Structures are given as C-alpha cells and as structure tokens.
Amino acid sequence: MCGIVGYIGGQQAAPLLLEGLGRLEHRGYDSAGVAVLGGTGLRVAKQAGRVRDLGEQLPKRFAGKVGVGHTRWATHGPANDVNAHPHTDAAGEVAVVHNGIIDNAAALRRRLADDGVELVSDTDTEVLAHLVAGSDADTLEGKVRDALAAIEGTYGIAVLHAAFPDRIVVARNGSPLIIGVGEKEMHVASDLAALVRYTTTVAHLDDGELATLTATGFTTYREDLSTTDKAAHTVDVDPSSYDAGEHDSFMHKEMVEQPAAAERVLRGRLDERFGTAHLGGLGMDARETRAIRRVKILGCGSAYYVGQMGAALVEELARIPADAEAASEFRYRDPIIEPDTLYVAVSQSGETLDTLLAVQEVRRKGGRVIGLVNVVGSAIARECDGGIYLHAGPEVAVASTKALTNMFLGFALLALQLGRVRDLSIADGKRLIAGLQRIPEQLEAVLAREDEIAGVAARLAEAESLFFIGRVRGFPVAREGAQKFKEISYRHAEAYQTSELKHGPLALISEAVPTVAVVPYDELTDRNVGALHEIAARRGPLVVVTHADVDLGDVDAVRIDVPRNERELDPILLTLPLQLLAYHAALLLGHDIDKPRNLAKSVTVE
Numbered sequence: 364m365c366g367i368v369g370y371i372g373g374q375q376a377a378p379l380l381l382e383g384l385g386r387l388e389h390r391g392y393d394s395a396g397v398a399v400l401g402g403t404g405l406r407v408a409k410q411a412g413r414v415r416d417l418g419e420q421l422p423k424r425f426a427g428k429v430g431v432g433h434t435r436w437a438t439h440g441p442a443n444d445v446n447a448h449p450h451t452d453a454a455g456e457v458a459v460v461h462n463g464i465i466d467n468a469a470a471l472r473r474r475l476a477d478d479g480v481e482l483v484s485d486t487d488t489e490v491l492a493h494l495v496a497g498s499d500a501d502t503l504e505g506k507v508r509d510a511l512a513a514i515e516g517t518y519g520i521a522v523l524h525a526a527f528p529d530r531i532v533v534a535r536n537g538s539p540l541i542i543g544v545g546e547k548e549m550h551v552a553s554d555l556a557a558l559v560r561y562t563t564t565v566a567h568l569d570d571g572e573l574a575t576l577t578a579t580g581f582t583t584y585r586e587d588l589s590t591t592d593k594a595a596h597t598v599d600v601d602p603s604s605y606d607a608g609e610h611d612s613f614m615h616k617e618m619v620e621q622p623a624a625a626e627r628v629l630r631g632r633l634d635e636r637f638g639t640a641h642l643g644g645l646g647m648d649a650r651e652t653r654a655i656r657r658v659k660i661l662g663c664g665s666a667y668y669v670g671q672m673g674a675a676l677v678e679e680l681a682r683i684p685a686d687a688e689a690a691s692e693f694r695y696r697d698p699i700i701e702p703d704t705l706y707v708a709v710s711q712s713g714e715t716l717d718t719l720l721a722v723q724e725v726r727r728k729g730g731r732v733i734g735l736v737n738v739v740g741s742a743i744a745r746e747c748d749g750g751i752y753l754h755a756g757p758e759v760a761v762a763s764t765k766a767l768t769n770m771f772l773g774f775a776l777l778a779l780q781l782g783r784v785r786d787l788s789i790a791d792g793k794r795l796i797a798g799l800q801r802i803p804e805q806l807e808a809v810l811a812r813e814d815e816i817a818g819v820a821a822r823l824a825e826a827e828s829l830f831f832i833g834r835v836r837g838f839p840v841a842r843e844g845a846q847k848f849k850e851i852s853y854r855h856a857e858a859y860q861t862s863e864l865k866h867g868p869l870a871l872i873s874e875a876v877p878t879v880a881v882v883p884y885d886e887l888t889d890r891n892v893g894a895l896h897e898i899a900a901r902r903g904p905l906v907v908v909t910h911a912d913v914d915l916g917d918v919d920a921v922r923i924d925v926p927r928n929e930r931e932l933d934p935i936l937l938t939l940p941l942q943l944l945a946y947h948a949a950l951l952l953g954h955d956i957d958k959p960r961n962l963a964k965s966v967t968v969e
Contacts, residue, residue, distance in 0.1 A: 365391075365392060365433065365434060365435055365436050365462040365553070366384060366387030366388075366392065366433065366434040366462070366552070366553050366554060366557070367431070367432070367433055367460050367461075367462055367519060367520075367521055367540065367551070367552060367553040368380050368383035368384055368387065368431065368432045368433075368550070368551070368552045368553075368557050369430065369431040369432070369460075369521045369531050369533065369550065369551040369552070369576070370383075370428075370429070370430055370431075370548065370549070370550055370551075371428065371429045371430075371529075371530070371531055371548065371549050371576050371577060371578050372428060372545065372547060372548020372549065372578045373428060373547060373548060373578065374428065374548065375426060375427070375428060376397075376399045376427050376428055376429060376430030377397055377399055377421060377425050377426075377427070377430060379430075379550075379561075380397045380399075380430050380431070380432035381397065381414060381417065381418045381421075381432070382560070383432065383550075383552060383557035383558075384397075384414045384417075384432045384433075384434050384557070385414050385415075386554075386556045386557045386560070386605060387434055387552070387553070387554055387556060387557050388413075388414060388434065388958060391436045391761065391958065391961075391962055392434035392435055392436050393411060393412075393435065393436060393437050393442035394409065394410060394411040394412065394434070394435045394437075394442050394443070394444070394446065394447035394448075395409065395410070395412070395413070395414045395416075395417045395432070395433065395434045395435070395447065396408060396409025396410070396417065396432065396433055396435075396447045396448050396449050396460075397409070397417070397421075397430055397431070397432040397433075397449070398430060398431055398432075398449040398451075398458035398460075398523055399425060399426070399427030399428075399429065399430035400427045400428075400429040400430065400523055400525060400528045401426045401427030401428070401429075402426070402427075403426075404455075404456075404525050405451070405455055405456060405457075405458055405523060405525045406422075406425060406427065407449055407451060407455075407458060408420070408421050408422065408425065409433075409444060409447035409448065409449065410444045410447060411442045411443050411444055411447060414434065428578075429523065429528060429529075429530075429531065430523070431449060431458065431460045431521045431522075431523055431531065432449075432460065433447075433448035433449060433460035433461075435447055435448050438464060438486075438487070439464075439468065439485055439486045439487045439488075440484060440485025440486050441485070445483060445484050445485075446484050446485055446486050448460045448461065448486075448488060449523075450484060450486060450488050450489040450491070450492045451492050452492045452493050452495070452496035452497075453480065453481060453493070453496070454496065455525075456496060456524060456525045456526065457492045457495045457496045457522065457523070457524050457525075458492065458522070458523040459488060459491045459492045459495065459520060459521070459522050459523075460488075460520065460521050461487075461488040461491060461518055461519070461520045462518065462519040462520075462538040462539075462553055463516060463517035463518040463519060463520075463536070463537060463538040464487060464516050464517055465487040465488070465490065465491070465514050465515070465516040465518070466514075466515045466516040467514060467515040467516070468486075468487030468490055468514075468516075471490040471494070471513065471514065472490055475490060475493050475494075478497075480493050480497075487516075490514075491510055491514070491518075491520065491522075494509070494510035494513055494514075495507055495509075495510045495522060495524070498510060502527075503522065503524050503526075503527040503530060503532050503575075504532055504573060504575055504584065504588055505588065506524070507520075507522050507532045507534060507573060508573065508586065508587075508588055511534060511536075511573075511586070512586075516536075516537075517536055517537030517538050517716065518534065518535070518536050518537070518538055519533075519534075519535050519536075519537075519538035519539060519540045519553055519568075520533060520534050520535075521533045521540075521551055529577055529578070530575050530576060530577050531549075531551065531575070531576045532573060532574070532575055532576075533551050533568065533573065533574050533576065534568075534572065534573040534574070535568040535569070535570060535571075535572055536570050536571060537570060537716055537719070538553070538714075538716070539553050539554070539567075539568075539714045539741070539742060540552075540553060540567075540568045540574075541553070541554070541555055541558060541565050541566070541567055541568070542565060542566045542567075542568065542574060542576065542581050542595070543558040543561060543562040543564070543565050544562055544564040544565065544566070544580075544581070544595045545561055545562045545564075547578055547579065548561075548578055549576040549577065549578065549580070549581055550562060551574075551576060555598065555600065555738070555757075556605050556757065556759065559600055559602040559604075559605060560602050560605075563597055563598050563599075563600060564595050564596070564597050564598075565595060565596065565597075565598055565740075566581065566583070566593050566594065566595040566596070567740045567741075567742075567745070568583070568593075569745070570742070571585065571586050572584065572585065572586075572591060572593070573585075573586070573588070574593075581593075596740075598739065598740070599739075600757065604756050604757040605757055605759060607759075611950075612760065612946075612956045612957050613758075613759040613760040613957045614760035614762055614764060614851070614946055614956050614957055615946065615956075617758055617759070617760055617764045617765045618764045618765070618810070618939075618942055618943065618946065619810060620756065620765050621764065621765045621768050621806050621810070621939070622803040622804070622806040622807045622810070623803070624754070624755040624756060624765040624766075624768065624769055625768055625769065625772055625802050625803045625806060626803045627754040627755070627756070627769075628753055628754045628755065628769040628772050628773060628776075629772060629776075629799055629800070629802075630754075632776055633776075633796050633799060633800070634796075635793065635796055637783070637789065637792070638783060638788075638789040638790070638791070638792020638793040638795075638796060639779060639780055639783035639792050640776040640777070640779045640780040640783075641780075642751055642776060642777065642780050644749050644750050644751055644752065645733055645749040645750070645751070645777075645780075646748060646749035647749065649784050652780070652781060652784045653784050653785060654703055655683060655703060655704070655705045655781065656683065656684075656701075656703040656704065657683065657684045657685065657701060657703065657704040657705070658674065658677045658681075658683055658684070658685035658686075658704070658705050658706075658707060658781075659685070659686060659687075659688065659704055659705070659706050659707070660673055660674055660685065660686070660687040660688070660706075660707045660709060660774075661687075661688055661689075661690040661693055661706060661707065661708050661709065661718055661721045661722070662687065662689075662690055662708070662709035662710065662715075662718060663689060663690050663691050663710075663715055663717050663718055664763075664846065665762075665763045665767050665843055665846055665847075666709040666710055666711065666715070666718070666763075666767075666770065667687060667688075667689050667690070667709075668839045668842045668843040668846060669709065669767050669770045669771050669774070669839070669843065670687035670707070670709050670770075670774075671687040671838075671839035671842070672771055672774065672836070672839045672840070672934050672935070673685075673687065673707070673709075673770070673771065673773075673774030673777070673778070674686050674687045675835070675836055675839070675931075675934075676774050676775055676777075676778040676931055677774070677777070677778045677781060679778070679931055680778040680779060680781070680782035680787055680791075680795070680931065681778055681781035681782040681784075681785055681787065682782075682785065682786060683781060683785070689717075690708070690715070690717045690718040690720075690721040691717035693721040693724065694720055694721050694724040698724070698728075700724075700725055700728035700729060700730040701730070702729065702730070702731075704730065704731075705731055705732075705733065706722075706725045706730050706731065706732040706733070707732070707733055707734070707735060707777070708721065708722045708732055708733070708734045708735070708736075708743055708747060709734075709735045709736075709770055710734070710735075710736050710737075710741075710743050711736070711737045711738075711753075711755075711758055711763050711766040711767075711770075712736075712737070712738055712741060713734070713736035713737065713738040713740075713741020713742060713743040713744045714738070714741050714742050714743065715743070718743060719742050719743050719746065722734070722743055722746050722747060723746065726746065726748075731748050732746075732747050732748055733747050733748060733749045733750045733751070734746075734747035734749075734750035734751070735750060735751050735753060735770055735773045735774070735777075736750060736752065736753065737752070737753040737754075737755050737758065737766045737769070739752060751773045751776065751777065753766055753769040753770060753773055754769065755768070755769040759957065760956070760957045761850070761851075761957065761958060761959055761962050762847055762850055762851050762942075762945070762956075762959070764942050767843070767938070768806070768935055768938070768939075771934065771935040771938075772799065772802065772935070775795070775799060775931070775932060776799075778931075779792060779795055779796075794929060795929055795931065795932070798928045798929035798931075798932045799932065801926075801928055802928065802932065802935070802936070805925075805926040805928060805936055806936070806939060808925075808926050809925050809926070809936060809939045809940060809943075810939070810943075812923070812940075813943055815923070816923060816940055816943040816944060816947065817943070817947040819906055819921055819923060819944060820943070820944045820945075820946075820947035820948040820951065821947070821948075821951055822877070822904070822906075822921070823848075823854075823877055823879070823906065823944060823948050824852065824854070824947075824948035824951045824952055826854060826875065826876065826877050826904075827854060827855060827875070828854065828855040828856070828857075828871075828875075828876050829845070829848060829854060829855070829856045829857075829876065829877050829878070829879060830856075830857055830858075830859060830868065830871070830872075830876060830877070830878040830879070830903075831844045831845040831848070831856060831857070831858040831859075831878070831879045831880075831881070831941075832858070832859050832860070832861045832864065832878060832879070832880050832881065832894070833858070833860070833861060833880070833881035833882075834860055834861040834862055834881075834887050834890070834891055835887060836883065836885070836930070836931075836933065836934050837861070837881035837882070837883055837891075837934070837937065838858070838860050838861075838881075839934070840881045840934050840937050840938050840941070841858040841859070841879070841880075841881050842858040843938055843941065844856075844858065844879060844881070844938070844941030844944070844945070845857055845858040846858075847941055847942055847944075847945035847946075848941075848944065848945040848948065850945075850959050850962060851945055851946065851948075851949040851954060851956050851959050852945055852948040852949040852952055852954065853949075853952070853954065853959075853960070854948070861880070861890070861891055861894045862890070862894075864894055864897065864898075865897075869897065869898075869901070872898055872901045872903040873901070873902065873903065874902045874903070874904065876903060876904075877903070877904040877905070877906060878898050878903050878904070878905055878906070879906045879907075879908065879941070879944070880894070880895060880898075880905060880906070880907045880908070880909075880920075881908050881909075881937050882895070882907050882908070882909040882910075882913055882915075883909065883910060883913075883930065883933045883934075883937060884909070884910040884912040884913050884927060884930075885930050885933075888913055892913070892914070892915060892916065892918065895907065895915065895918045895920060896916075896918055899918050899919050899920070905918065905919065905920035905921065906920065906921045906922075906923065906944075907920045907921070907922045907923070908922075908923045908925065908937050908940050908941065909922055909923070909924060909925075910924060910925065910926075910927045910933075911924045911927075912927065923940045925937055925939070925940060
C-alpha cells in the first residue's frame with residue numbers, strides 16, 4: 364500500500380513522476396503528491412484524491428530534473444491535502460516521501476514540539492523531514508542516517524534536499540524500494556510497475572540499506588554509511604503486462620490469463636517418467652525431504668486460503684501432517700519452531716509485511732522456510748532458504764486471480780514431490796501429472812462460460828448478505844469465494860463448513876440470503892446434497908458450483924458445472940467460477956474493481 368517514485372536525470376521530472384504514480388494506483392491510496400528540485404529550489408504539489416486530479420491541478424511552471432512522488436493510504440490522520448506526501452521541514456528545504464509506519468512518532472512529535480518545531484500535519488512522516496533538516500551532518504546521506512537512527516518502525520523513504528540538488532537519498536526497512544538504472548538517469552520506486560516503461564535494469568534495496576541516486580549511477584550503504592557492493596540486474600518482464608489492453612479492468616485481464624499462467628508454472632517441472640515434480644529451487648535433496656515431519660503454511664488473505672488448499676494436498680499426497688495459519692497472527696503467539704517442520708511462506712508480491720515478519724521469526728529460531736512468491740527478487744524470496752517462483756506474470760488488480768491459481772499449482776507440485784519421496788506410488792504420481800496437464804484447457808472451458816456465470820452474478824448482486832459453504836477440500840474454496848465477493852462487491856459474505864450449518868448458521872437462512880455451495884463429485888457428495896435440501900426447505904436461494912456427475916435431485920438451485928479433474932486438483936477449477944461471480948457482481952454494482960475501497964495490493968504495514 365502507498366507508492367513511491369523518484370527520478371533524477373536530464374528530463375523534466377514531474378511528467379515522469381505522475382506517470383509512475385499512475386502505474387502504482389493498484390497499491391491503494393487516497394491522496395497524491397510530487398516534489399521537484401529546480402532552479403527556483405524545492406517545489407511541492409499535493410492533494411487528496413486521484414493522481415489524475417493532481418496532474419490537472421499541477422502548476423504550468425513546475426520545472427525540475429530531480430523529483431519524488433507518492434500515493435498515500437491514510438494511517439496517521441485523515442486523507443486531506445495537508446496530510447498528503449511529500450512532507451517538508453519548516454524552511455521548505457527538505458522533502459520526504461515515506462511508506463511504512465513510524466512506531467515512536469508520537470514521542471518524536473512531542474520532542475520536536477518541545478524544541479520549537481511547528482508540526483502542520485497529523486502524520487508520522489512529517490517528523491522525518493524535520494529530523495533530516497535538524498541534523499548537523501555535512502552530507503545528505505549523513506542527515507538521513509541521523510534521522511533514521513531516531514525512529515522505530517518500518518520505512519521505505521526517498522529524500523530531497525535543496526542544498527544537495529544533485530541527488531536523492533533513499534532507504535529501506537520493511538517496505539520495498541527498487542532502484543532503476545537508465546541511460547544517464549536513475550529511477551526509484553516501491554513497485555516494479557512504475558519502472559518497467561523506462562528500464563528493466565534494477566537493484567533491490569535490502570532492509571537496513573541506504574542508497575544515493577545521481578544522474579550517473581547509484582551507491583548503496585549500510586546503516587553506518589560504509590558502502591555495500593550492490594549490483595543491478597536485468598528482470599525478465601514485458602512492460603505491456605502492466606497494460607489492461609482491450610479489457611475493462613486488470614482483474615478481467617488476469618482472470619483470462621490464467622490458462623497461460625498455469626502452463627508457465629508447470630513448464631519444465633513435471634517428470635512423467637518417474638511420476639514426480641522437479642523443484643530444484645527448494646534446495647533439498649531426497650534425504651532432507653524425507654526427514655520432513657510436518658508442513659506449516661503461512662499466508663495472508665487469499666494466500667492463507669490457498670494455503671489451506673495446499674495443506675490438504677500435502678496431507679493427501681505425502682501423508683505428512685500439514686496446516687495453514689494466518690501469517691499476521693503467527694509470530695505473536697511465540698510459536699514453537701520445530702527442526703523437522705518445513706515452513707512455507709505464500710505471497711503474490713513477496714513483500715507482504717506480516718508474512719515477511721513470520722519468515723524472519725522462523726529463521727531466527729532456526730527453522731527451514733521456503734517461499735511461494737510471484738516476484739523475483741522480492742523481500743520474502745530473498746529471505747527464504749529456497750522456493751518456488753509462481754511465474755504468473757505481473758498481477759495488478761488488488762483481488763488475486765492468476766497468482767492464486769499458480770499458488771495452488773505450486774502446492775500441487777510441492778505435494779507431489781514430497782509424496783513421491785515418501786509413499787505415493789508412481790502410478791498415482793503419473794495420474795496427478797496427467798491431471799495437472801489438463802488444468803490449462805479446463806480453465807479455458809470455465810472461462811468460456813463467462814456470460815452464463817455473469818447472469819448468475821446478477822442475482823447475487825441484489826443480496827445484501829451471502830453464505831458460501833463447502834466441505835473438506837471445498838471449504839477453503841468457499842472461504843476464497845467469500846473473500847472475493849466481499850472485497851470487490853462490498854456485499855457481506857461469510858464462509859462456513861457445510862457440516863457446520865446445523866450448529867448455528869442455519870438460523871440465518873432465508874429468502875433474502877443466497878447460499879453459494881461448493882459441491883464436488885467426491886466421497887462427500889451425498890452429504891453435501893443433503894445440506895442443500897436443508898437450505899432449500901427454508902427457501903434459501905441456492906447457487907451450486909459442482910460437476911456434471913452430481914445429481915442434485917429435486918433441489919431448486921442454479922448450478923454452475925465445471926470440468927472434473929483428479930479429486931485432489933478439483934479445488935482450483937471450482938474456484939474460478941467464484942472469481943467470475945464476484946467480478947460480474949461488482950461490475951453490475953458499478954464498483955472500481957481493480958482498486959476496491961480501503962484495500963491495497965501489497966500490504967507492507969502490519
């Protein structure tokens with residue numbers, strides 16, 4: 364959440380900053396601003412609202428070839444013009460943009476006020492500008508170091524100073540920053556999306572690092588300002604991936620891209636001869652793999668729910684106890700880290716702070732942790748002992764679709780490899796490989812029914828509250844379906860185990876509360892259909908996501924049939940219709956699908 368961009372070079376900075384901020388809108392924000400350094404010194408323009416509004420109000424004479432920009436998501440203080448970034452010191456010499464949260468901001472504000480500093484905003488960030496201005500250091504790097512030494516919390520920052528017009532100083536601790544290397548120009552951003560139009564040569568800052576950007580290059584430093592040997596590298600990304608093209612939203616584009624994304628994550632990883640998966644990125648040989656006695660999956664939001672699907676896969680295929688836990692809660696209960704447990708961190712962005720902190724807790728206590736992430740070079744990817752890259756391609760919409768599908772397939776590959784090292788037969792391994800190879804074309808088959816599913820969504824959009832139910836493999840599918848529906852349609856949606864209906868939720872069933880039921884063709888089909896009868900008897904409207912083989916009897920329900928695969932792999936095919944239902948309901952309700960209110964794509968604060 365929030366976004367940072369910065370530029371130094373031979374071009375006018377303001378248009379580049381505005382374009383970069385536009386490419387970061389998916390991260391979530393409620394105000395925007397830019398600062399430039401030019402012949403007349405430091406100039407700042409900022410306001411609540413959208414980036415386009417800022418661009419329309421920007422003064423015609425806003426020249427400067429050094430600048431920083433920011434999109435803010437309100438934490439300390441409401442969304443208004445004063446609280447928008449960049450923040451400056453009293454003399455207007457220093458400008459700071461900041462992602463993260465300064466935990467000791469209240470104490471620092473009191474200290475500054477006691478020293479006679481007049482604070483004009485409600486934000487924690489403003490204290491940084493005053494601390495930089497108040498430092499006695501001779502260099503901008505030294506001033507920034509002194510300011511950071513006084514704060515506690517997380518940050519990604521970029522700092523301008525009128526007395527040092529040839530540089531931008533940036534620093535990171537817990538909030539991502541990426542340096543982009545151009546031809547006689549340098550860029551910085553909190554997300555690759557803001558850089559790829561200009562360069563694909565980048566360097567990722569690590570926690571505790573600072574960097575100086577000039578028009579001719581960059582230098583990185585440790586906290587004591589000793590230099591580090593940070594090299595830039597080229598990332599393999601197509602800039603057009605950050606363009607919605609003919610689609611009316613990124614979410615729709617990314618749903619349609621799922622068959623191709625699924626092919627990429629499977630490519631080169633299936634060993635048909637031995638009925639197993641090749642995951643060299645795990646960094647474990649067969650002996651180490653066989654020594655695993657438990658698998659613990661850590662993720663947030665949709666990554667947590669697909670982690671539950673992954674845990675079921677590991678238990679079924681490898682017969683290893685496995686469970687998923689919300690990473691945001693994990694470290695706060697002082698978890699017991701077991702040496703024979705494999706910890707798996709799941710994150711699309713690879714920068715989700717709650718998940719990153721959970722990874723650091725595991726490693727601090729000596730545990731082995733691998734990552735399932737989509738972004739090469741991201742913080743979680745670099746922190747883990749090994750991992751599986753998802754190869755879903757850039758995902759811009761806040762609601763995860765293609766990355767979620769590839770997370771599931773990543774777990775299927777992991778479970779297959781773990782299983783084949785243990786007791787999963789080669790016949791079952793080959794059966795699952797054949798199933799995985801069918802997934803892309805089956806995803807295409809579901810997408811081909813989009814118009815039909817849109818018609819069902821029109822009925823659900825009218826409801827103020829909905830239930831999503833599923834059992835065993837179907838329950839995390841139901842949880843993910845409820846998540847999608849609530850986050851982009853803003854309708855209240857709750858997920859329950861189908862088996863729990865009689866233990867409370869059945870009291871809420873009525874004609875006004877539709878139920879979306881996940882009913883695969885498996886060993887629990889009859890029990891699931893029995894629950895549908897109970898809902899129908901209470902006149903609850905029903906939408907059933909199921910397989911053609913399932914006989915619903917005389918239950919009055921709208922059914923959405925999806926192709927059958929192997930029972931272990933069916934959950935991801937049952938998930939896609941729920942994405943489409945949420946999308947079309949939100950579209951009918953007129954919501955901003957890619958940027959749902961109060962949410963952000965990359966959650967980099969706790």
